[in-house]
Amino acid sequence: MGRSPCCEKAHTNKGAWTKEEDDRLISYIRAHGEGCWRSLPKAAGLLRCGKSCRLRWINYLRPDLKRGNFTEEEDELIIKLHSLLGNKWSLIAGRLPGRTDNEIKNYWNTHIRRKLLNRGIDPASHRPINEAAAADQDAATTISFGATVVKEEKPSTIEIFGGKDIKTPPVQEKCPDLNLELRISPPSAQNQPLKSLCFSCSLGLQNSKDCSCRINV
């Protein structure tokens, strides 16, 4: 049995949003707030599916969005976060106020990828391109993922970013040279007094090779 479609496609608009549609969406959300995207289009008088409304609002219409070019600092932060998190665009966006996952994803694919390639760095692994190619060959024959070999069959839940749970995949697929052995511990263990944290630790990646504060030592 298949999942029912998210909307009645025969009666929905697709493609670029018009100014009038934007205005309708903005005024509806201002009046009623976000939530219940499925029923929103009908209530707002929009011939769009809820998904489309949500995307338009989150990626384009939200008042707290920072439009315009990325700064050099933002570039470096994205690269750093990507090396730690992989293609977890929503998590990366969470560390960049005013930026959306879609925006960062697009920016990565159009600008940063090229920038890293020009530096001779493989954008997927964040290793020098020669080394990354060699690692790829290894992976093709041994199915090894470098320093981190994940044996568990089922995903486990880890907590990072102030309480948001994410699932780790059963296979570690990104940044093979990074130790992403994330701390899984009862809440009591997380209530250690806070030292001043380095960048990696502030992300919940205490055992990362990038850790400079050695909080766990």
Place this chain on the structure above:
DNA sequence: AAGTAGTACAACCGCACTGGT
């Protein structure tokens, strides 16, 4: 000026996850 290639980004699609029943 016209045609073509490259780039940037908005939007769509499909799948996974979550919570309610």
Place this chain on the structure above:
DNA sequence: CACCAGTGCGGTTGTACTACT
């Protein structure tokens, strides 16, 4: 426990714009 609806995420596509020939 299974099922389902709603939502969120990541990958991909479509298209407008710009640069180049």
